[in-house]
Amino acid sequence: MPASEALARARADAADLAAQPARMEVRELNAHFGVVHAVKDVSMPIPEKRVTAVIGPSGCGKSTFLRTLNRMHETVPTARISGTVLLDGQDIYAPAVDPVSVRRHVGMVFQRPTAFPTKSVRGNVAAGLGVLRSVGERVDVDERVEEALRRAALWDEVKDRLDVSALELSGGQQQRLCIARALAMNPGVLLLDEPTASLDPLSTEKVEDLVRQLREDITVVMVTHNMEQAARVSDQTGFFLHGELVELSPTSQLFTRPGDTRTEAYITGRFG
Amino acid sequence: MVDEILAGPPGEAEGPPVEPAQPRVGIHGGGFGDRIYSGVITLSALCVPALLLLIFWVITKAGWLALHTFGFGFLTSSQWDSVKQQYGAAPALYGTLVSSFVALVLATPLALGVAIFLSEFAPAWLRRPVAFLVDLLAAIPSVVYGLWGIFVLVPFLRSWVMPFLRDTLHLGATPFFSGPAYGPSMLAAGVILAIMILPYISAVSREVLMAVPRSQREAALALGATRWEMLWGAAIPFARSGIAGGVILGLGRALGETMAVTMVIGNRQEIATSLFAPGYTMASLIANQFTEATSDLNLSALMAVGFVLFVVTLLVNAGARWLVWRTSLETSI
Numbered sequence: 001m002p003a004s005e006a007l008a009r010a011r012a013d014a015a016d017l018a019a020q021p022a023r024m025e026v027r028e029l030n031a032h033f034g035v036v037h038a039v040k041d042v043s044m045p046i047p048e049k050r051v052t053a054v055i056g057p058s059g060c061g062k063s064t065f066l067r068t069l070n071r072m073h074e075t076v077p078t079a080r081i082s083g084t085v086l087l088d089g090q091d092i093y094a095p096a097v098d099p100v101s102v103r104r105h106v107g108m109v110f111q112r113p114t115a116f117p118t119k120s121v122r123g124n125v126a127a128g129l130g131v132l133r134s135v136g137e138r139v140d141v142d143e144r145v146e147e148a149l150r151r152a153a154l155w156d157e158v159k160d161r162l163d164v165s166a167l168e169l170s171g172g173q174q175q176r177l178c179i180a181r182a183l184a185m186n187p188g189v190l191l192l193d194e195p196t197a198s199l200d201p202l203s204t205e206k207v208e209d210l211v212r213q214l215r216e217d218i219t220v221v222m223v224t225h226n227m228e229q230a231a232r233v234s235d236q237t238g239f240f241l242h243g244e245l246v247e248l249s250p251t252s253q254l255f256t257r258p259g260d261t262r263t264e265a266y267i268t269g270r271f272g
Numbered sequence: 273m274v275d276e277i278l279a280g281p282p283g284e285a286e287g288p289p290v291e292p293a294q295p296r297v298g299i300h301g302g303g304f305g306d307r308i309y310s311g312v313i314t315l316s317a318l319c320v321p322a323l324l325l326l327i328f329w330v331i332t333k334a335g336w337l338a339l340h341t342f343g344f345g346f347l348t349s350s351q352w353d354s355v356k357q358q359y360g361a362a363p364a365l366y367g368t369l370v371s372s373f374v375a376l377v378l379a380t381p382l383a384l385g386v387a388i389f390l391s392e393f394a395p396a397w398l399r400r401p402v403a404f405l406v407d408l409l410a411a412i413p414s415v416v417y418g419l420w421g422i423f424v425l426v427p428f429l430r431s432w433v434m435p436f437l438r439d440t441l442h443l444g445a446t447p448f449f450s451g452p453a454y455g456p457s458m459l460a461a462g463v464i465l466a467i468m469i470l471p472y473i474s475a476v477s478r479e480v481l482m483a484v485p486r487s488q489r490e491a492a493l494a495l496g497a498t499r500w501e502m503l504w505g506a507a508i509p510f511a512r513s514g515i516a517g518g519v520i521l522g523l524g525r526a527l528g529e530t531m532a533v534t535m536v537i538g539n540r541q542e543i544a545t546s547l548f549a550p551g552y553t554m555a556s557l558i559a560n561q562f563t564e565a566t567s568d569l570n571l572s573a574l575m576a577v578g579f580v581l582f583v584v585t586l587l588v589n590a591g592a593r594w595l596v597w598r599t600s601l602e603t604s605i
Contacts, residue, residue, distance in 0.1 A: 070494065072490060072493065072494060075490065075493060100496055100497070100498050101496065103493065103494055103495065103496040104495075104496030107494065107495075108494035109494075110487060110490065110491065110494075112487060114487045114488060114490070114491035116488065116491070116492075116505075116506060116509065116510070117510060118509040118510065118512065119509070127492070127495060127505060127506075128495035128496060128497070130501075130505070131495065131496050131497055131498075131501060132496075134501075178491070181495065182494070182495070185495060185496060
């Protein structure tokens with residue numbers, strides 16, 4: 001692609017991202033584990049119905065950053081946090097906010113499939129629905145399960161074996177099952193922590209296709225080790241190094257004309 | 273084929289075989305010392321099952337006379353009369369099963385509560401001391417439990433618990449809590465057994481709960497589960513087979529426990545529905561009677577009781593093994 005065309009595309013993407021309202025917004029966020037300062041003064045808008053990728057070398061704080069977005073970080077005993085994270089304009093760290101309700105709106109999928117081994121395929125997808133019912137929401141379980149599995153592009157593969165143990169699915173299917181489980185809660189934001197790190201290339205491709213589809217209705221933040229993956233599926237990319245957000249740019253720009261020499265060094269493979 | 277290839281190119285195969293300068297290093301066997309060593313450890317490994325089979329054989333042989341004389345009636349008859357030479361182990365078999373069952377019913381919820389508290393809710397500084405004290409229950413000698421049972425537990429049951437259950441809660445209307453409160457009873461045996469097996473169940477449950485992967489807990493929390501929902505929806509289901517294994521381990525202990533039970537159960541050869549009535553267990557029967565067994569048939573009957581106890585315990589342990597095996601299948605991803 002000629003340079004001028006790339007520039008034009010980056011500009012168009014930047015305009016598109018700017019036009020999109022921020023579903024979440026992070027302001028001057030700091031996160032610690034004991035004495036480790038894992039995330040340093042990070043500020044970042046997360047535009048609605050777009051995919052935000054977070055890249056960086058191992059230990060750069062990108063997973064910790066992701067875990068601050070649904071208050072999972074604080075489940076670790078020595079964790080501390082300061083700063084503001086807005087979800088639809090509300091600070092999720094405000095004293096009156098219950099972390100449990102934050103996690104109902106901001107879903108999360110982990111690096112390795114975490115299917116519940118004693119539950120069936122259906123039981124896994126429905127696992128969170130009991131929680132919704134306990135807060136007074138009317139839920140048709142079968143309907144929700146089917147919808148979630150369809151959205152996770154898994155329905156056709158498992159519709160005839162909804163009652164088998166989740167462990168009978170392949171690794172890639174289990175990961176999509178975990179995505180379906182998160183989607184069944186109808187979250188506005190979905191956090192993916194290296195969702196394809198333990199998958200084979202074919203399953204990876206399926207998950208990437210899925211992420212592109214999810215972008216139609218929800219906001220996605222994805223941590224990835226794989227720069228090609230970030231380039232393929234994301235709209236904006238943030239590059240983390242030593243806990244700092246070095247650069248946040250439209251993906252088409254970050255990978256072609258990085259604004260920071262450290263980003264350039266990383267994406268051209270000089271370190272990390 | 274393989275030999276030809278190993279021997280070298282075909283041209284050389286015609287010639288006299290070339291002795292290799294060094295013996296080939298084989299993958300089996302090895303030196304003389306290795307063979308002796310492997311022989312010795314194989315022998316010692318075989319000794320243990322051999323011992324088990326030997327005990328089984330001796331007990332069966334010694335109990336054969338009684339088993340042969342009374343047949344299946346040995347398990348169903350309540351008569352134990354050394355004058356008439358009539359022996360039936362039904363009350364003891366019943367007592368063993370019922371006292372162990374009562375112990376499980378009392379100990380399992382309590383032990384699970386302790387395990388959940390220690391693994392999930394206790395502050396770090398409290399965890400170790402409480403776990404240590406609970407584990408210490410297992411270190412108290414059985415006879416000390418028995419003594420405590422006679423002087424503390426039995427009077428307490430007689431003057432407070434039994435009247436409370438029977439009259440205040442009106443459970444006296446049911447056959448299980450009716451009749452006079454003597455004190456020494458099936459209930460006393462069940463309670464003392466419950467205290468004795470509690471540390472086993474709680475230690476195993478605590479370990480399996482702590483072994484639940486963090487990823488499983490986080491997966492539940494990420495769905496918006498509270499700590500309590502995470503516990504019942506993810507951690508306990510994940511650990512359930514292990515917990516069941518712990519319960520069965522406790523059951524195995526309860527079935528064979530002798531001294532403390534003998535001291536509080538009342539030792540009466542009769543099947544009574546009421547838990548307030550005295551009873552007997554197989555282990556107590558053997559402990560009480562072996563010094564007085566004079567005739568061959570009497571001795572043989574005691575051995576036969578040992579045989580039945582052995583078989584029951586074996587079945588329970590086999591059940592535990594099977595559960596653990598199934599757990600490892602289920603949780604290996």
